[in-house]
Amino acid sequence: MTLEMVAARAGVARQTVSNAINSPELLRPQTLERVQRAIDELGYRPHRAAQALRTRASKLIGYGIRPSLAGAPTPVLDQFLHSLSEAADQAGYRVVLFAATPGDDELGCYQRLLDEHGADGFVLSGTDRGDRRQGWLHDRGVPFVAFGRTWSGRDVGDWVDVDGAAGTAASVRRLAGQGHEKIGFLGWPKGSGVGDDRARGWQTTMRELGLSIRGRRVESLDDPASATEAAERLLAGGATAAVAASDTLAVGWYQALRRSGRTPGPDAAVIGFDDSPIAPALFPALSSLAQPLDAVGRECMRLLLERLGDARRPTEHVLLAPTLVLRDSV
Amino acid sequence: MTLEMVAARAGVARQTVSNAINSPELLRPQTLERVQRAIDELGYRPHRAAQALRTRASKLIGYGIRPSLAGAPTPVLDQFLHSLSEAADQAGYRVVLFAATPGDDELGCYQRLLDEHGADGFVLSGTDRGDRRQGWLHDRGVPFVAFGRTWSGRDVGDWVDVDGAAGTAASVRRLAGQGHEKIGFLGWPKGSGVGDDRARGWQTTMRELGLSIRGRRVESLDDPASATEAAERLLAGGATAAVAASDTLAVGWYQALRRSGRTPGPDAAVIGFDDSPIAPALFPALSSLAQPLDAVGRECMRLLLERLGDARRPTEHVLLAPTLVLRDSV
Numbered sequence: 001m002t003l004e005m006v007a008a009r010a011g012v013a014r015q016t017v018s019n020a021i022n023s024p025e026l027l028r029p030q031t032l033e034r035v036q037r038a039i040d041e042l043g044y045r046p047h048r049a050a051q052a053l054r055t056r057a058s059k060l061i062g063y064g065i066r067p068s069l070a071g072a073p074t075p076v077l078d079q080f081l082h083s084l085s086e087a088a089d090q091a092g093y094r095v096v097l098f099a100a101t102p103g104d105d106e107l108g109c110y111q112r113l114l115d116e117h118g119a120d121g122f123v124l125s126g127t128d129r130g131d132r133r134q135g136w137l138h139d140r141g142v143p144f145v146a147f148g149r150t151w152s153g154r155d156v157g158d159w160v161d162v163d164g165a166a167g168t169a170a171s172v173r174r175l176a177g178q179g180h181e182k183i184g185f186l187g188w189p190k191g192s193g194v195g196d197d198r199a200r201g202w203q204t205t206m207r208e209l210g211l212s213i214r215g216r217r218v219e220s221l222d223d224p225a226s227a228t229e230a231a232e233r234l235l236a237g238g239a240t241a242a243v244a245a246s247d248t249l250a251v252g253w254y255q256a257l258r259r260s261g262r263t264p265g266p267d268a269a270v271i272g273f274d275d276s277p278i279a280p281a282l283f284p285a286l287s288s289l290a291q292p293l294d295a296v297g298r299e300c301m302r303l304l305l306e307r308l309g310d311a312r313r314p315t316e317h318v319l320l321a322p323t324l325v326l327r328d329s330v
Numbered sequence: 331m332t333l334e335m336v337a338a339r340a341g342v343a344r345q346t347v348s349n350a351i352n353s354p355e356l357l358r359p360q361t362l363e364r365v366q367r368a369i370d371e372l373g374y375r376p377h378r379a380a381q382a383l384r385t386r387a388s389k390l391i392g393y394g395i396r397p398s399l400a401g402a403p404t405p406v407l408d409q410f411l412h413s414l415s416e417a418a419d420q421a422g423y424r425v426v427l428f429a430a431t432p433g434d435d436e437l438g439c440y441q442r443l444l445d446e447h448g449a450d451g452f453v454l455s456g457t458d459r460g461d462r463r464q465g466w467l468h469d470r471g472v473p474f475v476a477f478g479r480t481w482s483g484r485d486v487g488d489w490v491d492v493d494g495a496a497g498t499a500a501s502v503r504r505l506a507g508q509g510h511e512k513i514g515f516l517g518w519p520k521g522s523g524v525g526d527d528r529a530r531g532w533q534t535t536m537r538e539l540g541l542s543i544r545g546r547r548v549e550s551l552d553d554p555a556s557a558t559e560a561a562e563r564l565l566a567g568g569a570t571a572a573v574a575a576s577d578t579l580a581v582g583w584y585q586a587l588r589r590s591g592r593t594p595g596p597d598a599a600v601i602g603f604d605d606s607p608i609a610p611a612l613f614p615a616l617s618s619l620a621q622p623l624d625a626v627g628r629e630c631m632r633l634l635l636e637r638l639g640d641a642r643r644p645t646e647h648v649l650l651a652p653t654l655v656l657r658d659s660v
Contacts, residue, residue, distance in 0.1 A: 085428055113424070281581045282612070
C-alpha cells in the first residue's frame with residue numbers, strides 16, 4: 001500500500017496525499033475529506049520512516065534499560081514497561097529500548113539514539129542523586145519524562161513518582177494504631193533518593209505522633225543476611241515493630257525474630273515496601289506497600305505526549321500514593 | 331552533521347556519499363576510501379530513517395511485551411531485555427517494544443509494527459502450545475527468533491530456550507544422591523509447554539533411577555495457597571523431598587511442612603525453579619534452578635542477526651542448561 005495508490009483512488013496528486021497526512025491545513029476541506037476517505041477505504045498506514053523524514057518526528061521514544069545489579073534494589077520493570085508501551089501505542093508512538101549502563105558513557109548512549117533514530121523523546125527511570133540525564137536532555141531541548149524525581153540539582157523536567165514518604169507514613173500510622181510505640185526503620189544506607197524519601201515518612205510521622213526515633217533507625221544493604229543483622233540491632237533496642245524500605249529488608253526482621261524463636265505478627269509486626277513476589281511467599285505473609293506501576297506508566301506517557309505537543313508548557317510533577325496491602329505480618 | 335558535509339569534506343557529490351554507505355560496491359576503492367575517511371573524521375552517523383528508505387532496513391527489532399498476569403508464572407524479563415538490547419546495540423539494531431496481549435488481536439499488533447515502522451524482525455517470548463505467532467511470521471517471510479520452543483504445530487523458526495527437563499533431572503539426581511527415594515513433583519496443571527517440560531525431567535530421571543512416580547505428582551496454580559494444599563497431598567503420600575516447577579510452588583512445600591511443625595532441610599528437601607528473589611528470602615533459603623537469562627538474550631540476538639543476514643539458512647535451536655543454586659532447603 002503506497003501513497004501513489006491513495007492518490008490514484010482519490011484522484012489527486014501524490015503531493016496532495018502527502019500534504020493531507022503531514023500538513024492538512026494546506027488543503028481545502030473537500031480535498032482533505034476526499035483523501036481521508038481514500039486512506040480509510042484502502043486501510044493505508046503511512047510508513048514511519050518516510051514520515052519521519054518529512055515531519056522530523058520518528059514516533060520513537062527511547063528508554064534506556066539498565067543492567068539489574070545483584071544486591072541492589074531493582075524495581076519490577078515489566079509491569080511499568082507494559083503500561084508505558086500500551087499508552088505509547090495508543091498515541092501512535094513506540095518505545096525503543098537501548099542498553100544504558102550508569103556511568104561515563106550513559107549520556108553517549110542517549111546521544112546515539114538521537115543521532116541514529118531521531119528519537120522524539122525519552123523516558124528515564126531509576127533517577128538518583130547526581131543524575132546527569134535530566135539536565136543534559138533539558139539543555140539540548142530534548143523532551144523527556146522521568147519515573148522518579150529529580151533528587152538533586154536543577155529540577156528541570158516532568159516526572160512521575162511514587163510517594164515513598166506517604167507510604168511509610170501510612171505504615172507507621174497503621175502500626176501505631178495497633179498500639180505500637182517502638183517502631184523501628186530498617187532502611188538502606190543514607191544518600192539514595194528513594195531510600196531517604198522512605199525514611200523521611202517514617203521519621204516525620206513518628207515525630208507527629210510524639211514517638212521517639214532515637215536508636216530506632218538502622219541501615220543495611222538490600223540483602224537478607226545484612227538485613228538480619230540490622231533487624232537484630234532494632235530488636236536489641238526494644239523495637240516491637242518495623243517499617244522496612246523494601247521487602248528484602250523486611251526479610252531481615254523475619255530471620256532476626258526466628259533466631260530468638262519468634263515469628264512476625266501483632267507483637268512483632270513489620271511492613272515492607274514494593275509488594276514484590278517475596279511478600280505473599282513469606283510465612284507469615286508480609287504486609288507491604290504496592291507501587292501503582294500501571295498508573296506510573298500511563299502518567300509518564302501522558303506527560304511526555306503533552307511535552308511533545310508543547311515544549312514550553314510548565315513542568316508537571318505527579319506523585320502517586322502506594323497502597324498498603326495488609327497480610328499476617330501485622 | 332549531514333551527508334552534504336561529508337560530501338564537501340571528501341570533495342565528492344552527495345550521491346557518492348550515499349552510495350558509499352548503501353552500495354559501496356558501486357564505487358572505486360580509492361573513492362570509497364576517501365569518503366570513509368571523511369565519515370570517520372567528521373564522526374558522521376547516518377540517520378536511520380533516511381537509511382531505512384534507501385535500504386529498506388529499519389534496524390528496528392520488535393518485541394511484543396505482554397501484560398504480567400497475577401498468579402501466572404511470569405519470567406523475570408528485565409535481565410533478558412537488557413542483554414537483548416545490549417546485543418542489538420552492538421550490531422547497530424534497536425529493540426522496539428509494543429504492547430501485545432495474547433488473544434485475537436495479538437497478530438494485528440505484529441502487523442502494525444511491520445506496517446508503520448517496517449521492523450526488520452521480531453523477538454518472541456512466552457511461547458506456548460497453540461501459539462500462532464511463529465507460523466504467522468514464517469508464512470510472511472518475517473525474520474524472528476523465539477525465547478521458548480515451538481511447543482506445538484510446525485517447528486518453523488529459530489529459538490533459544492532453557493532446558494527445563496535437564497534442570498529438574500539435575501534436581502532429582504541431587505536429591506536421590508542424598509538418599510531420597512520418595513521424590514514428589516509439584517507442578518502446574520498439565521498442558522503448558524514450560525510446565526510439562528519441567529515435569530518430564532523429573533519423571534524420566536525417576537524412572538532411570540528405578541524410583542516410583544505413582545502418586546508423586548501433584549498440580550497447583552502458581553500461588554502459595556493452592557501450592558500449600560498440593561504439597562500437603564505430596565507429604566500425605568509419604569514424599570520426603572520435592573522438585574517444584576517454580577519457586578512460588580516450592581513455597582507450598584515450606585508452608586505445608588510448617589503446618590505440621592516441620593521445616594525444609596535434609597529430611598524434607600525441596601528445590602525450586604527460576605532462582606527468583608523469593609529463593610534467598612525464604613527461611614531456610616530455597617535451593618533453585620537459575621535461568622541463564624543473559625545468555626538467552628545474547629543467543630536470541632545472535633540467531634536473529636544470522637537470520638537477517640541469510641533468510642534461507644537452516645533453522646537453529648539452542649537449549650541452555652539452568653544452574654542448580656544450592657541453599658539450605660536440601
